[in-house]
Amino acid sequence: MKMVKAVIKPERFEFVKKALEDKGFNGMTITEVKGRGEQKGISLEYRGGLMTVDLLPKIQLEIVVRDSDVDLLISTISESARTGKIGDGKIFVIPVEKAIRIRTGETDE
Numbered sequence: 001m002k003m004v005k006a007v008i009k010p011e012r013f014e015f016v017k018k019a020l021e022d023k024g025f026n027g028m029t030i031t032e033v034k035g036r037g038e039q040k041g042i043s044l045e046y047r048g049g050l051m052t053v054d055l056l057p058k059i060q061l062e063i064v065v066r067d068s069d070v071d072l073l074i075s076t077i078s079e080s081a082r083t084g085k086i087g088d089g090k091i092f093v094i095p096v097e098k099a100i101r102i103r104t105g106e107t108d109e
Contacts, residue, residue: 001096001108002070006061007035008081008089013059019080020063025073029062037087056087064096 008016013030020028034055045051065073074091082088100107 001064001099002067003062003064003094003096004070004073004077005092005094006063006077006081006089007033007058007091008061008077009083009087010057010059012081012083012088016061016077016080019076020073023072023076025063025065025069025076027063031060031062033058033060037090058089064099 006016010032017028020026035058036055061077063073070093074093077091098107
């Protein structure tokens with residue numbers, strides 16, 4: 001199993017969620033986070049002055065899937081989150097050693 005963590009723009013979340021549901025990926029954990037990448041934030045004009053915002057709001061998705069589903073999951077997230085502009089996000093794939101369902105005690109997949 002693998003955990004796929006994706007950090008995306010908040011305005012793309014509904015598109016990503018819909019695309020994931022259409023492909024059968026229903027379970028996910030969503031966290032509102034702040035961060036920055038290569039762009040090191042943005043500059044905004046506020047009340048006539050220039051203001052720098054170096055930590056931008058993002059959405060982090062965490063989804064655990066079978067190894068065989070990782071490529072489909074990555075392509076689904078990439079295609080639905082992409083705007084072609086800087087700050088679209090990043091995807092990380094992490095090995096998962098074991099998963100236990102608390103209610104029943106079932107392990108793994």
